[in-house]
Structure formats: structure tokens, C-alpha cells
Amino acid sequence: MISRKLAPSLLIAALALGGCAALVDRKATAREDAAATLYPPTGQFVTVNGTRIHADVQGAGPDLVLIHGASGSSRDFTFDLTRRLKSTYRVIAFDRPGMGWSDSAPNTDTSPLGQADLLIAAATQLGATHPIVLGHSYGGAVAMAWALRAKPTALVIVSGATMPFPGDLGLWYKVTSSTLGGHTIIPLITAFAPQSRIDASVNAVFAPQSPPAGYADYIGTGLTLMRDALRVNGRQVNSLKPYVIEMSKIYPDLTLPVELVHGRADTTVPLKIHAEPLSKLLPNATLTILDGAGHMPHHTHPDAIIAAINRAAKRAKQR
Template sequence: MTLKTLAASAALIGLGLIAATQWRLAAREAAAVKSHPPTGQFVTVDGLQVHLQVAGSGPDLVMIHGANGNLREFTFALMDHLSSRYRVIAVDRPGLGYSDALPGDVASVAGQARHLRAAVAQIGVQSPIVLGQSYGGTVALAWALQSPPAALVLVSSPSLPWPGVLDPWYRITATPLGRATLVPLASALVAQSYVRRTIDLVFAPQTAPEGYADHLGIGLTLRRESMGVNVLQINQLRPQIEVMEQDYQTLALPVELVHGDADTIVPVHIHSAPLMKILPNGALTVLPGVGHMPHHTHPDAVIAAIDRAATRAGLH
């Protein structure tokens, strides 16, 4: 076999692999949308759709999910517990779930906060309690720095710069080339069983509630656009926090923080504990032996923090 023939064969194999990957991507993404369609309503901000779900009546409570998630994070159980006394508005952050991504590389938490504020204003939300879980808590802090809501509830939220470097996946996908090559491959090839094991690590030392992964929609999180937006947002987070922390002392609104002391994803001693020394009106609840997902594993503690925030803000 000549060198030219070998090159032609290799090219054909390469094209075949690309075609197979594209077919698998399309099939997986179509299946994800079919099995987990939008559950809420859409509003349009600057020509872009924002997906949100509303339940209950009472003081407005906006809930913002964390990295690589969607509003189903809160509709699994927490929204039902709260809707008897709050109007709960769960949102898909831009580029995740069913909300359109912000244009270009605008993935800042400040940009997301402005976008979500404009979205919920369309359904009459004026001065809500804003709850953010994990990455969503950083968006909630950006919201408060722009236009203080009635109160904040931060659950396992990154708020201060952290030492060290991100996991290899995020470092590799930090560049446009890395995202363009690796994200589609991961989207096409990563097994749902691997994602389920990752979810177990996020919940550790507790375990995820039965049915949580199926409700969240693993296929939604594995879509190319969602994965690409997520890695971009995570890679850009720390420099933004370094800027934001300079203004935390101006946040005079009530802030309730809930954090497990066994959280290895966002350690309390790096984030919520030192943040308490900066916030003029903060209150921290540390949950012994609890990991990163107390809104599922210890919902009573999170609900109590929401109620305290409402009381401190004069809403109850």
C-alpha cells in the first residue's frame, strides 16, 4: 500500500469518525429535549429567551442554580416546600437549561445577573429574596451589587478567590481550541453512568436523593452548548470574584449563608466564613458533616434561612 493510499484511508476513517460523532451528538441532544422538555414559561430579554418556572404566592423568591445545572435543581422538591408561602421563581441561567446563551463570550456573573433581573421584572418581580446555590450564589452577589434585592440567601456559594488551580477538564477547555475540540467529544461520548458517579461526588459525604439525576436531566447537561457555556463560565469566575470582593462591604441588605463544613467543592473556610467578616449584615449557618448540596440533603436548614431572610427584610 502506497503512502498516498494510506493517507486517503486515514482521511476516510477520520471523516467517518466525525460523521459518527455528529450523528451521536444530534441523537443524544434530541433525546434529551424529548425526555426533559421545558417545564416553565419563556420571557424575552434583548431578543434572547429566558426560561423560568413560577409557583405559589407570597413574597417573591428568585432561585438561581449552580454550575452545569438548570432550574430543575429546585423543582425536584424545594419549590414544593416553599410555594405555600412564597411566589417562587426558578430560572435557567443564560446558556443552560432552556435559556439562550448571552452573545459572544459574555459569560460574566454581572451580565447574567443583569439579564435575569430584566427577565423576572417582566413578571412583576421588584424586590425579591434572591437565593443562589453554588455558582448561582456568585450571580446573586453580582445582582446585589448592581441593585440590592430585599435579601440574599447563599447556599454553598463561591464568594472569594480560592487557592490552587481548577480541575484539568476546565484548564484544558479554557481556550477556544480546547472547547471546540473536546466539548463535542465529551458531549457525544461521556456515559450517563459517569455523570451519575460525578453527582455522587458532588453530594458527598451525603448521597443524592433517589430520582434526582433523572429529574435533573443528565442529557440536558451533556448538550454541546450547555457544556461549552459551563466551562467558559467556570474558567472566568475567579477574576470576576477578585473584582467583586472589593465592594462586598457595601452590601447592607440581610444575607443568610448556609454552608456545610464537609463541602470539598466550595470549602466554607475559603468562602462563607471569611465573607462573614466582610458583610455588614450577614448570618452564617454552618452544617456539621454536610457536603455541597444541603438544599437537598438538609432542606429544613435552607428553608429556615429563607424564612429568616424574609423576616429580616420585613417581608413576613
């Protein structure tokens, strides 16, 4: 959830510090080591074709998989939503490949379909063969890919980036996904990104609401700022558009129950570009629009998200 607003100031810093690679590396390594100590894995690891996938598993009941968005980790869900759900569901919150504590899979981690393949295999190892799958933001694309690859019981797409969008995503992702940016700008971000800018980025993602108390401390923005995670995130987001263009052509074939939940005030993943057209493509979708809600309704409107999950489970059972 680190804002592209950091890009201009860090581009300037890259020029100023271009000759100080050793200093930057030491500072970045120290911040990464501190983040790893402060925010250790909360769950267990599953190995799929040599790739370790981190999964936080809690509760009992029907299997429910949670897939986080860009620049995030499973901590986005274990902060609060998992606690609300674990008395009803067996909740499996994954770190997507290359994010949080999951390994990167260089040949597949830029593709929502490739990520879905890894998470499906990990879920199968955990005994979840036909779960309800919830995806938030970028994770919505991975959840849609899961449905195209396997047979989940139902989908819940929250603020999902699932449809082709106009234009590109701007300088930030172009820089962080590039080889040059990966070797110059990203180490500077890891080493020197000020906490005030990080906090401002988190606040911007929640707008027009505010993050709940303790959220920024719990999710571990230091994990997001690790060099490898920044590089993977940049590649994943910058390459998303061609995948959703192709995936959207197959969406009408999905007949499983789908609950779409989207904030009307979401400017990160706009309702009119994503959830509304998606609801018209899917033959068995229900769209819930949350007036005044931004991009993080699983935190700002958790009851609406839980209601959507329960509806998805009920509709699947009725089938």
C-alpha cells in the same frame, strides 16, 4: 454537575476518534434530541434584549428567586425545594444564561454581573422587582452580583462560590472553555459519556451524602451534556475568579440582610475559602454551618435552607 474526572478518559478518546467527526456529530445530535424530548421546559420564557430566559414560576406570596449552580438548571430546584416553598413564596427558578433552556448571551454570559443583569430584567418582567434572591454554588456569585446591581430584599447564599480562591480549577475547565476543547472534547462528551461516569459525577457532588431517589433522572443530565451548555459552563466557571476578586472589594457596601448556609464537609466550594471570609466582609450577614453536610444542602438539609429563607424574609421585613 459533570465531574472533571471525566477529562482524562475523554482526552484519550478524542485522540482515538479524531478522524470520526461525522460519527461523533451524529451521536451527539441524537443524544441532544433525546434529552430535549425527555426534559422539556417546565416553565415560561421571558425575552431580554433578544435573549430568551427560561423561568419556572410557582406559588404565591413574596417573590423568591432561585439561581442554580454550574452544570445545572432550574430542575435542581423544582425537583423538591420549590414544592416545599410555593405555599409561602412566589418561587421563580431561572435557568442561568446558556444553561438549561435559557439562551446564551455571548457578550455577557461569562460574567456573573452580566448574568445578573439579564435575570434582573427577566424578574422585572415577571413582576418581581425586589425579590429575596437565593444562589447556590456558582449561582451564589450571580446572587451577589444581583445585590451589587439592584436592590433585592435579601440574599440567601447556599454553598456559594463567592470569594477569590487559590490556584485554578484544573484541566477539566481549561479544556472545556478552550476553542480547541469546544470543537474536539466537548462533542465526544456529548456523544459518548457513559451513564456510569455521569452517575459517579452526580454522586461526587453530593458527597459525603447521596443524591435523593429519582434526582439524577429528574434533573436531566442530558441537558447538561448538550454541546452548547458544556461550552458555556466551561467558559463561565473558568473565568469566575477575576470577577469574584473585583466583586469582593465591593461586598462591604452591601447592607441588606444576607443568610449564608454552608456545609462543613463541602469540598467542592470549601467553607473556609468562601462562606467564612464572606461573612466577615458583609455587615449584615449570618452564617449557618451545617456539620457533616456537603455541597448540596438544599437537597440533604432542606429544612435548614427553608429556615434561612424565612429568616431572611423576617429580617428584611424588620428593616
